[in-house]
Amino acid sequence: MRLIAGLATSLLVLGLATGASAHAVLVSMEPGDGSILSQAPKSVQLRFNEAVTPAVVSLIDAEGRARDDATVSGVGETIVIGLPDQLPRGTQVVSYRVISEDGHPVAGSLVFSIGAPTGSAANTARAGPLNGLIWLVRFGVYLGLFAGVGGAFFACWIGHVRTGARLTAATLTLGLVSAVASLGGQGLDLLDLPVGGILTAAPWKAAALTSLFPSLLISAVAMIAAIAALRSEVTGTAAMLSALALAGVGLSLASSGHAASASPQWLTRPSMFLHGAGVAFWVGALAPLAAMAWQRTEGLLFVLQRFSRAAAPVVGLLVLTGLALAVMQLQGFADLIETKYGMILSIKITLVLLLLGLAALNRYRLTPRLARDPANTRPLLRSILAECIVVVGILAVVAGWRFTPPPRALAAAAVTPLAVHIHTDTAMFQVLVSPGKAGTNGFILQLMNGDGSPLPVREATLALSLPERGIEPLERKALLGADGYWRVRDVPIPMAGRWHLRIDALVTDFERITLEDEFDVPAP
Numbered sequence: 001m002r003l004i005a006g007l008a009t010s011l012l013v014l015g016l017a018t019g020a021s022a023h024a025v026l027v028s029m030e031p032g033d034g035s036i037l038s039q040a041p042k043s044v045q046l047r048f049n050e051a052v053t054p055a056v057v058s059l060i061d062a063e064g065r066a067r068d069d070a071t072v073s074g075v076g077e078t079i080v081i082g083l084p085d086q087l088p089r090g091t092q093v094v095s096y097r098v099i100s101e102d103g104h105p106v107a108g109s110l111v112f113s114i115g116a117p118t119g120s121a122a123n124t125a126r127a128g129p130l131n132g133l134i135w136l137v138r139f140g141v142y143l144g145l146f147a148g149v150g151g152a153f154f155a156c157w158i159g160h161v162r163t164g165a166r167l168t169a170a171t172l173t174l175g176l177v178s179a180v181a182s183l184g185g186q187g188l189d190l191l192d193l194p195v196g197g198i199l200t201a202a203p204w205k206a207a208a209l210t211s212l213f214p215s216l217l218i219s220a221v222a223m224i225a226a227i228a229a230l231r232s233e234v235t236g237t238a239a240m241l242s243a244l245a246l247a248g249v250g251l252s253l254a255s256s257g258h259a260a261s262a263s264p265q266w267l268t269r270p271s272m273f274l275h276g277a278g279v280a281f282w283v284g285a286l287a288p289l290a291a292m293a294w295q296r297t298e299g300l301l302f303v304l305q306r307f308s309r310a311a312a313p314v315v316g317l318l319v320l321t322g323l324a325l326a327v328m329q330l331q332g333f334a335d336l337i338e339t340k341y342g343m344i345l346s347i348k349i350t351l352v353l354l355l356l357g358l359a360a361l362n363r364y365r366l367t368p369r370l371a372r373d374p375a376n377t378r379p380l381l382r383s384i385l386a387e388c389i390v391v392v393g394i395l396a397v398v399a400g401w402r403f404t405p406p407p408r409a410l411a412a413a414a415v416t417p418l419a420v421h422i423h424t425d426t427a428m429f430q431v432l433v434s435p436g437k438a439g440t441n442g443f444i445l446q447l448m449n450g451d452g453s454p455l456p457v458r459e460a461t462l463a464l465s466l467p468e469r470g471i472e473p474l475e476r477k478a479l480l481g482a483d484g485y486w487r488v489r490d491v492p493i494p495m496a497g498r499w500h501l502r503i504d505a506l507v508t509d510f511e512r513i514t515l516e517d518e519f520d521v522p523a524p
Contacts, residue, residue, distance in 0.1 A: 060092070138178075155288060225248065226241070250280075300370070444487055
């Protein structure tokens with residue numbers, strides 16, 4: 001009982017410790033990608049749709065040298081990369097890798113030129129087997145959770161036999177090893193290290209700071225509980241342990257990843273919990289049932305009928321929760337064929353329909369046949385083995401979601417406001433203009449000191465003018481929000497053109513900071 005209480009407490013604490021998360025996408029950058037500047041900027045600023053943590057940032061200058069004198073600072077959803085003085089004229093490449101709130105790395109590069117493009121900047125992409133390793137160990141974790149934990153639950157609650165227990169224990173062991181390797185692979189990906197870097201401490205420390213860590217920890221606790229359930233000689237204890245393990249499957253999947261992080265959280269996280277537990281219930285029964293059919297175990301018909309009755313509502317729940325999660329991730333039906341995430345989902349749906357067809361065949365054709373001839377288990381065995389093959393295909397496909405941001409995240413990147421970055425030794429102002437077209441716009445001002453720290457300001461004023469068309473400055477007072485950003489709403493920008501922007505920040509009664517810049521406003 002102490003073991004059960006300890007495992008239950010661990011799962012509860014780990015579940016409560018995981019927060020809501022999402023997949024970050026880059027929404028703006030300053031200077032713009034591919035821009036040509038007359039002078040070297042003092043910094044590069046990257047803005048994401050959510051808070052991110054910088055992992056690795058590199059700078060390759062126009063002479064092809066990797067510079068280690070760039071500085072990096074992160075403030076919420078903004079990453080500021082301070083550039084060294086005296087960059088050579090030509091094309092520079094800034095590569096970044098940041099940690100999204102859902103634990104996944106987000107990587108990319110920004111190219112800009114000083115004076116004129118030179119084409120000498122190096123490509124920093126690293127090819128290697130890391131993505132394959134990450135996919136493989138993710139697949140191993142899924143086998144441990146669904147076939148392993150689900151198999152232990154089936155043995156303790158449905159089958160009440162040990163047939164197939166060795167295979168179940170093997171998948172649990174595989175799952176535990178894969179969970180550890182998955183954490184290491186995550187760290188390698190975050191820091192952009194080769195596979196050999198897994199022998200160092202850095203990737204493990206980096207991965208431990210992401211939401212994947214508690215998710216994998218919950219997975220490990222669930223698989224350990226399932227192993228304990230298989231080894232327990234006390235029926236009640238084994239049943240409780242396997243039930244806790246099944247709950248751990250749902251909790252693990254609901255604590256991290258794309259689907260669990262979508263909005264609204266009150267729907268997606270419970271849906272992911274129920275979906276994960278339901279998949280484990282169904283998938284976990286296949287290998288033990290196949291073993292029973294292979295060995296012509298006495299009582300196979302009774303166990304099969306008992307499982308079929310219990311599986312019917314579970315399948316309905318899987319369909320409903322799967323549909324809800326898909327709706328939250330997609331922007332429309334076209335995403336099923338126009339995005340990589342949608343194509344993976346389409347393949348999964350096709351395989352699930354095939355699996356449902358096999359399940360229906362088992363229930364309505366092969367189970368009655370088994371009732372008439374209990375000794376003839378071969379047709380049922382072939383059908384269950386076919387289900388196992390389809391399940392392996394589904395898990396292999398779903399493991400590929402690790403590398404594909406969902407359409408909801410891509411849609412956030414499509415709605416990109418104009419970004420204006422003004423940086424001097426004294427102050428640094430970041431201005432976002434939304435929607436960034438001629439018409440009525442909203443302005444968000446982030447006022448900072450030259451080193452990127454918050455700048456305490458008493459009041460801020462925004463002024464816009466279009467000298468080439470004779471439009472004098474339009475001044476508006478900014479209001480300070482609870483999040484520390486200054487906002488100016490409903491600002492009219494009557495026409496497209498190159499507008500002049502001035503921000504006056506009153507620091508004290510005797511000190512005022514004024515920064516100015518220009519930005520291009522496109523037609524609506």
